[in-house]
Amino acid sequence: MTAAALDDVDLQAYFDATIAAGHRIEPRDWMPDGYRFGLIRQIAQHAHSEIIGMQPEGDWLLAAPSLRRKAILLAKVQDEAGHGMYLYSAAETLGADRADLTDKLIERRQKYSSIFNYPSLTYADVGVIGWLVDGAAICNQVPLCRSSYGPYARAMIRVCKEESFHQRQGYELLMTMMGGTDAQRAMVQDAVDRWWWPSLMMFGPPDDDSPNSAQSMAWGIKRHSNDELRQRYVDMSVPQAEFLGVTLPDPELSLDPETGHYRFGAIDWAEFQRVIGGHGPCNDERIARRRAARDDNAWVTEAATAYAEKYS
Amino acid sequence: MHEETVYDALDQAHGGEGHWAFGTGFDDPLAGVDTTVPDGVDPADLGTYCLMLGDDALVLAPRLTRWVTRAPELEEEVALANVALDLLGQARLLLARAGSVGVLGRSRTLAGGTIPDEDALAYFRDPDEFRCAALVVAPNGDFAQTLVRLLAAATWRLALFSRLRDSRDPVLAAIAAKGVNELAYHRDHAGRWVLRLGDGTAESHRRAQAGVDAVWPLLADLFTATDVEARLTAAGVAVDPATVRDEVRAVLDEVLTRATLRLPDWPADVAPSGRLGRHGPELPALLGDLQGLARAHPEATW
Ligand SMILES: [Fe+2]
Numbered sequence A: 001m002t003a004a005a006l007d008d009v010d011l012q013a014y015f016d017a018t019i020a021a022g023h024r025i026e027p028r029d030w031m032p033d034g035y036r037f038g039l040i041r042q043i044a045q046h047a048h049s050e051i052i053g054m055q056p057e058g059d060w061l062l063a064a065p066s067l068r069r070k071a072i073l074l075a076k077v078q079d080e081a082g083h084g085m086y087l088y089s090a091a092e093t094l095g096a097d098r099a100d101l102t103d104k105l106i107e108r109r110q111k112y113s114s115i116f117n118y119p120s121l122t123y124a125d126v127g128v129i130g131w132l133v134d135g136a137a138i139c140n141q142v143p144l145c146r147s148s149y150g151p152y153a154r155a156m157i158r159v160c161k162e163e164s165f166h167q168r169q170g171y172e173l174l175m176t177m178m179g180g181t182d183a184q185r186a187m188v189q190d191a192v193d194r195w196w197w198p199s200l201m202m203f204g205p206p207d208d209d210s211p212n213s214a215q216s217m218a219w220g221i222k223r224h225s226n227d228e229l230r231q232r233y234v235d236m237s238v239p240q241a242e243f244l245g246v247t248l249p250d251p252e253l254s255l256d257p258e259t260g261h262y263r264f265g266a267i268d269w270a271e272f273q274r275v276i277g278g279h280g281p282c283n284d285e286r287i288a289r290r291r292a293a294r295d296d297n298a299w300v301t302e303a304a305t306a307y308a309e310k311y312s
Numbered sequence B: 001m002h003e004e005t006v007y008d009a010l011d012q013a014h015g016g017e018g019h020w021a022f023g024t025g026f027d028d029p030l031a032g033v034d035t036t037v038p039d040g041v042d043p044a045d046l047g048t049y050c051l052m053l054g055d056d057a058l059v060l061a062p063r064l065t066r067w068v069t070r071a072p073e074l075e076e077e078v079a080l081a082n083v084a085l086d087l088l089g090q091a092r093l094l095l096a097r098a099g100s101v102g103v104l105g106r107s108r109t110l111a112g113g114t115i116p117d118e119d120a121l122a123y124f125r126d127p128d129e130f131r132c133a134a135l136v137v138a139p140n141g142d143f144a145q146t147l148v149r150l151l152a153a154a155t156w157r158l159a160l161f162s163r164l165r166d167s168r169d170p171v172l173a174a175i176a177a178k179g180v181n182e183l184a185y186h187r188d189h190a191g192r193w194v195l196r197l198g199d200g201t202a203e204s205h206r207r208a209q210a211g212v213d214a215v216w217p218l219l220a221d222l223f224t225a226t227d228v229e230a231r232l233t234a235a236g237v238a239v240d241p242a243t244v245r246d247e248v249r250a251v252l253d254e255v256l257t258r259a260t261l262r263l264p265d266w267p268a269d270v271a272p273s274g275r276l277g278r279h280g281p282e283l284p285a286l287l288g289d290l291q292g293l294a295r296a297h298p299e300a301t302w
């Protein structure tokens, strides 16, 4: 056995012990390639979701029906850009390059959350996205505050604080609308009808069909299974829906007195596969917008680089 | 369990509004400020003047917001959103001030009773009741033109706001005092981009120059007082726009020179038109999108 190989064994043992002790891996620490590349993929897809997720709500910035709502929405969309930036930075600590990750998004070589491929049709969608989509994101992300990778865990703590505010803002908008006119109440119910099922898909495929999960759990970059998190989200959302006065569009939704959890109907995984595979209602326009932002403004980035070089 | 602790911590972290940008708060933006109109000032004039300054911000904000999800860099989306949030905050305070002195025009009869004055004014006035300058109404053009326009608008507004800190109207003075820090950042941010673009590549130089050439004619009516501004200037409430002309020109001259851009001739001063409610077709188009939803539901609360 060569010295280098011996070193690898020691490093692997040290890495394994760090994970087993629940301590964090930091950028300069040795890590297996699978861990590094798995994390880059996970963090990049998370970052892409933040950035693409700006679009469905951002489309309402101009028409937001009060100045206070407009300011709240703008602050929220701006937060999401910030989330994308922290996450791309976390990926860069693993050796990734942000421009390259953006290219992968635009060339559809990396995915983002399927939920953002649905259109936002009325202003109630802004509230429902805050309540359900940010709510589901929180369920997914709070456990990641304990991710074994330090920069990711720290980014998640900051992101989760803001997501929690987004969720409350969304819910508060819906409460206000439910206390408004009949047309507003109808808008809220319609938005809930359209977003509920896609929000359940945000937790990813069922556990028996989730290929990367076991290794991710062992490495501490995933803390709970997709189905566990989905169940937690449903249990959290049903009472909130009741309090709001809307009906969730699932006739099978009922409290199981034995387990204390809500049972829910079958998710249309064929639809999920279609949307994640690029054939949802808005995939093309979401990607086209980012492509145009990159390509039509390439001259700006080139100018900034040239100027910085000239005066460095 | 660990997660529950994290959730609790999240809840406590949100006691205050600190996280949110200025202007997003829940409270009446003028709560606690003395709104008495100073002696010898016509409330209608004061309200109209607030609309002029408020509408400039209200109309420029969505132009900048348009770049969010479309900008060359994420950092720039955040920065332009910040500028827009500041402007939106200024617009809200100014429109609320106009409303507080009774300048609401037809809007109050169209808007439902639960709609606050700031929204009645923003959403239920027709284009000819808007008093913004042509400089802010013009479409964005490309990134260079957007930043040149922002530079010009922020320079002009900063010059006005710096002087308005001494206004006899305590509300205007307070709004101006808060606004100058924001506007100084806006001017700085835009100025840095104009330098980078002017002195960057041949392509960016060409575009920045084209932006300057497109924006410069819009400076023609910024420095001529309307009757309302003249009366309020005499009363110590407003700033005579003619008094900021030299400062604005000097700042723009310096930035353009450093950016290696050619300084076009200054357009001759002309009589105000936007300030009197006369606008080109771009304003009705913008307001159609901005106001459509609110107007479709005049009895709604949002
Ligand atoms: Fe986010």
Ligand SMILES: [Fe+2]
Residues within 6 Å of the ligand: A080, A134, A162, A163, A166
């Ligand atoms: Fe969010």
